[in-house]
Amino acid sequence: MASDPRGKAATLAQRRRLLSSSCRLFFPEDPIKIVRGQGQYMYDEQGEEYIDCINNVAHVGHCHPLVVQAAHEQNQVLNTNSRYLHDNIVDFAQRLSETLPETLCVFYFLNSGSEANDLALRLARQYTGHWDVVVLEHAYHGHLSSLIDISPYKFRDLDGQKEWVHVAPLPDTYRGLYREDHPNPAEAYAGEVKRVVSSAQAQGRQIAAFFAESLPSVGGQIIPPAGYFPEVAKHIHKAGGVFVADEIQVGFGRVGKHFWAFQLQGEDFIPDIVTMGKSIGNGHPVACVATTQAVARAFEATGVEYFNTFGGNPVSCAVGLAVLNVLEKEQLQAHAAHVGSFLMELLRQQKAKHPIIGDIRGVGLFIGVDLIKDEATRTPATKEADYLVSRLKENHILLSTDGPGRNVLKFKPPMCFSLDNVQRVVAKLDAILTDMEEKLRSCETLRSQPCGSPTKPCPSLAAAQPGYPGEPFLFLPTLPHQRPE
Amino acid sequence: MASDPRGKAATLAQRRRLLSSSCRLFFPEDPIKIVRGQGQYMYDEQGEEYIDCINNVAHVGHCHPLVVQAAHEQNQVLNTNSRYLHDNIVDFAQRLSETLPETLCVFYFLNSGSEANDLALRLARQYTGHWDVVVLEHAYHGHLSSLIDISPYKFRDLDGQKEWVHVAPLPDTYRGLYREDHPNPAEAYAGEVKRVVSSAQAQGRQIAAFFAESLPSVGGQIIPPAGYFPEVAKHIHKAGGVFVADEIQVGFGRVGKHFWAFQLQGEDFIPDIVTMGKSIGNGHPVACVATTQAVARAFEATGVEYFNTFGGNPVSCAVGLAVLNVLEKEQLQAHAAHVGSFLMELLRQQKAKHPIIGDIRGVGLFIGVDLIKDEATRTPATKEADYLVSRLKENHILLSTDGPGRNVLKFKPPMCFSLDNVQRVVAKLDAILTDMEEKLRSCETLRSQPCGSPTKPCPSLAAAQPGYPGEPFLFLPTLPHQRPE
Numbered sequence: 030m031a032s033d034p035r036g037k038a039a040t041l042a043q044r045r046r047l048l049s050s051s052c053r054l055f056f057p058e059d060p061i062k063i064v065r066g067q068g069q070y071m072y073d074e075q076g077e078e079y080i081d082c083i084n085n086v087a088h089v090g091h092c093h094p095l096v097v098q099a100a101h102e103q104n105q106v107l108n109t110n111s112r113y114l115h116d117n118i119v120d121f122a123q124r125l126s127e128t129l130p131e132t133l134c135v136f137y138f139l140n141s142g143s144e145a146n147d148l149a150l151r152l153a154r155q156y157t158g159h160w161d162v163v164v165l166e167h168a169y170h171g172h173l174s175s176l177i178d179i180s181p182y183k184f185r186d187l188d189g190q191k192e193w194v195h196v197a198p199l200p201d202t203y204r205g206l207y208r209e210d211h212p213n214p215a216e217a218y219a220g221e222v223k224r225v226v227s228s229a230q231a232q233g234r235q236i237a238a239f240f241a242e243s244l245p246s247v248g249g250q251i252i253p254p255a256g257y258f259p260e261v262a263k264h265i266h267k268a269g270g271v272f273v274a275d276e277i278q279v280g281f282g283r284v285g286k287h288f289w290a291f292q293l294q295g296e297d298f299i300p301d302i303v304t305m306g307k308s309i310g311n312g313h314p315v316a317c318v319a320t321t322q323a324v325a326r327a328f329e330a331t332g333v334e335y336f337n338t339f340g341g342n343p344v345s346c347a348v349g350l351a352v353l354n355v356l357e358k359e360q361l362q363a364h365a366a367h368v369g370s371f372l373m374e375l376l377r378q379q380k381a382k383h384p385i386i387g388d389i390r391g392v393g394l395f396i397g398v399d400l401i402k403d404e405a406t407r408t409p410a411t412k413e414a415d416y417l418v419s420r421l422k423e424n425h426i427l428l429s430t431d432g433p434g435r436n437v438l439k440f441k442p443p444m445c446f447s448l449d450n451v452q453r454v455v456a457k458l459d460a461i462l463t464d465m466e467e468k469l470r471s472c473e474t475l476r477s478q479p480c481g482s483p484t485k486p487c488p489s490l491a492a493a494q495p496g497y498p499g500e501p502f503l504f505l506p507t508l509p510h511q512r513p514e
Numbered sequence: 515m516a517s518d519p520r521g522k523a524a525t526l527a528q529r530r531r532l533l534s535s536s537c538r539l540f541f542p543e544d545p546i547k548i549v550r551g552q553g554q555y556m557y558d559e560q561g562e563e564y565i566d567c568i569n570n571v572a573h574v575g576h577c578h579p580l581v582v583q584a585a586h587e588q589n590q591v592l593n594t595n596s597r598y599l600h601d602n603i604v605d606f607a608q609r610l611s612e613t614l615p616e617t618l619c620v621f622y623f624l625n626s627g628s629e630a631n632d633l634a635l636r637l638a639r640q641y642t643g644h645w646d647v648v649v650l651e652h653a654y655h656g657h658l659s660s661l662i663d664i665s666p667y668k669f670r671d672l673d674g675q676k677e678w679v680h681v682a683p684l685p686d687t688y689r690g691l692y693r694e695d696h697p698n699p700a701e702a703y704a705g706e707v708k709r710v711v712s713s714a715q716a717q718g719r720q721i722a723a724f725f726a727e728s729l730p731s732v733g734g735q736i737i738p739p740a741g742y743f744p745e746v747a748k749h750i751h752k753a754g755g756v757f758v759a760d761e762i763q764v765g766f767g768r769v770g771k772h773f774w775a776f777q778l779q780g781e782d783f784i785p786d787i788v789t790m791g792k793s794i795g796n797g798h799p800v801a802c803v804a805t806t807q808a809v810a811r812a813f814e815a816t817g818v819e820y821f822n823t824f825g826g827n828p829v830s831c832a833v834g835l836a837v838l839n840v841l842e843k844e845q846l847q848a849h850a851a852h853v854g855s856f857l858m859e860l861l862r863q864q865k866a867k868h869p870i871i872g873d874i875r876g877v878g879l880f881i882g883v884d885l886i887k888d889e890a891t892r893t894p895a896t897k898e899a900d901y902l903v904s905r906l907k908e909n910h911i912l913l914s915t916d917g918p919g920r921n922v923l924k925f926k927p928p929m930c931f932s933l934d935n936v937q938r939v940v941a942k943l944d945a946i947l948t949d950m951e952e953k954l955r956s957c958e959t960l961r962s963q964p965c966g967s968p969t970k971p972c973p974s975l976a977a978a979q980p981g982y983p984g985e986p987f988l989f990l991p992t993l994p995h996q997r998p999e
Contacts, residue, residue: 174660
């Protein structure tokens with residue numbers, strides 16, 4: 030749909046007038062207007078190119094021609110609901126089933142990861158006859174009412190925690206309860222889930238499900254220790270609940286070694302329900318729930334229909350099939366493993382060079398760079414991360430932060446991200462960190478040479494940190510510039 | 515995505531193996547495999563043409579070339595989330611705002627009507643600080659957990675009614691509490707809402723919202739008496755709640771006289787929240803919530819972001835804009851008024867001819883044909899409706915039933931439905947009803963000439979009703995054939 034091309038300011042003004050400000054922009058101080066995408070690149074209205082390091086929805090690359098073509102071919106022929114027989118929906122289910130353990134063999138198609146998690150919740154409750162849910166700290170499972178209830182990331186700021194929601198510690202071996210020096214963090218963190226379950230049961234509650242992203246993303250690009258999920262599943266099954274693996278952010282080959290991130294947890298670990306979204310349609314609104322015959326049958330036994338108007342329509346399924354074809358044809362899972370390893374390697378070199386980098390963690394093209402104030406406390410370097418992301422954006426590299434401290438740089442680029450992209454991005458990261466460190470040294474020198482300003486930020490310091498005039502010290506506690514003695 | 519073309523049986527077998535049987539097919543005994551759609555027609559794998567009288571999602575016609583082209587053009591260029599500035603989302607919001615009363619000026623974009631109603635619920639609760647919802651009997655507002663809770667059509671068969679949900683009588687002037695002979699059914703039905711609200715308040719409950727489809731569809735193609743919504747809104751506002759008009763099934767010019775069905779209720783009636791889905795994208799998964807500045811600001815005040823991964827992406831908005839363009843260019847709203855009037859007229863002639871037709875109600879291309887056992891009791895002719903729909907399908911006319919008695923034939927075809935389609939469909943309806951009546955007479959004759967079969971259906975009767983051998987009497991109480999005295 031061609032619109033009149035217009036300047037960024039005009040679009041922004043219209044947006045402020047017509048859309049809720051609850052719908053936030055990236056870089057709200059100076060948002061970007063993106064008019065074109067291709068592969069791992071995005072282009073603004075001036076034609077400037079940005080490297081996209083964050084869009085895990087454009088899984089096989091922005092506007093992949095084979096995916097676009099598949100959508101167009103099907104759009105011209107038929108797009109209707111799944112109450113009629115159609116080959117695409119069954120073919121898509123078949124292809125997905127080939128990527129999953131054999132027991133996950135019943136499929137439901139929907140329009141978004143949120144819809145998928147909501148259905149997973151309904152399935153779990155129907156199957157178990159229980160109501161309660163165990164989730165991880167700072168988890169996010171979607172924007173729907175039912176999912177805000179099970180998303181500590183959201184409910185902490187809203188209505189608070191429902192009595193049927195139980196929060197277990199994030200299995201974060203860098204910043205959590207049990208760290209890299211623990212002999213068996215998987216068992217220790219699973220023990221925490223057991224404790225949470227027991228405590229809920231002691232209050233007469235009954236567990237329907239444990240929900241977790243296979244790799245907690247909003248939680249700070251966390252890689253749970255291998256063996257954690259199988260242990261958790263034991264405790265949850267014993268309590269009569271089911272294990273829901275939320276693969277919305279991390280599925281479809283992103284982790285490189287495996288097609289699904291839950292498979293990192295052990296070859297024989299099988300969730301009871303798997304939810305898929307985001308990358309499944311490369312941006313087209315499609316999502317999926319896969320489950321076992323037993324869970325599906327319990328839901329069927331209610332006699333109540335599940336109907337989703339757009340879910341599983343021929344176009345959505347054609348797009349989903351095309352994404353699977355491209356993944357296979359371009360060997361993007363192996364590519365993610367290869368490029369991700371290279372990125373990890375270069376980032377580890379950066380860690381050795383820049384003390385602000387506390388931890389590098391990741392698998393495939395799902396990587397987190399945890400920025401800290403100092404090694405001893407591992408205090409999140411929130412402002413520094415924000416500043417870094419802003420500087421990267423000025424350098425046409427799109428990255429963002431996550432984690433409770435909003436201090437973890439998250440890499441989850443389109444799967445076609447290249448070795449060259451890795452080099453360019455890390456070189457720029459290095460240059461900016463080096464510049465920040467130089468500024469820090471200059472600030473420290475300035476601090477030791479008081480300018481006489483009693484409480485306001487020192488103008489020399491502000492000048493040393495363009496773009497952050499109100500923030501007197503980077504890497505330093507926020508103190509007014511020292512008064513002359 | 516081209517799949518191997520295959521026979522219906524093969525597709526059905528694959529579907530039974532891979533999809534949950536909770537996802538039901540139309541005509542489950544003999545489902546249709548649809549491989550192509552164009553305008554108001556669908557085509558099966560044999561190339562047989564069906565007239566589609568029910569698909570209100572394919573609003574401007576299946577595979578409308580301008581909508582398909584808009585999707586393709588945008589898909590080739592960019593499809594990403596709404597955290598970047600883009601013209602399509604603001605243009606779409608602008609165009610929608612031009613169709614709505616001025617105060618409904620803040621927009622949120624989502625992927626399905628269900629997502630829209632869930633957000634409406636969140637908005638209402640945040641704005642009012644209340645929790646409870648008043649809905650109409652047999653209402654359906656979506657497949658999500660939160661919406662099943664406010665959908666008597668669903669919750670009656672599942673967990674039952676939550677304490678925060680209050681059900682008001684359906685403003686059905688044919689079959690409801692106050693009928694066509696009531697001097698002021700609008701006020702009387704609104705009074706029922708007032709009573710429900712008062713009763714809830716007496717139990718210490720506080721009303722966040724009244725949710726209603728502007729024309730209750732699953733409820734049985736109900737046309738609420740004009741003036742009902744404004745009266746209800748008075749009572750709801752007095753209780754501190756908001757009025758949510760669910761236009762998912764009935765918006766976008768379907769009612770002919772107006773662009774929105776709630777506008778049938780009075781020129782100056784304005785809901786606080788309007789939800790849109792289905793027809794908005796002609797089958798592409800897109801949806802919208804429109805509300806007032808006041809409601810939006812209360813939601814913004816939480817400081818919590820609303821982010822929907824696919825919602826408002828450039829492709830969805832391009833498709834939405836294309837649908838609005840086609841509606842305008844082809845003057846489909848006026849067309850719906852014209853064709854709908856003709857259909858109503860021909861159906862009224864049928865009513866005069868066939869006693870099974872108890873009521874014809876509708877506006878524009880939203881029409882219900884209420885089938886009854888007899889005029890005195892208005893008992894729903896459920897089996898007859900089912901049989902009729904099945905016969906129509908054999909005649910390549912796709913119709914379905916709705917209403918608590920599943921006895922209301924519902925017409926809600928693509929908006930390009932033609933005068934010729936009307937004539938063909940009504941002629942076929944007439945022929946089948948005439949045939950059914952002849953069979954009935956023949957059955958009555960057979961009944962008066964007992965065959966000697968003690969309890970089983972009479973073979974002659976069964977033969978007289980092909981396709982329904984197990985149902986001995988059409989239009990008659992289900993009795994075994996009389997034994998010889």
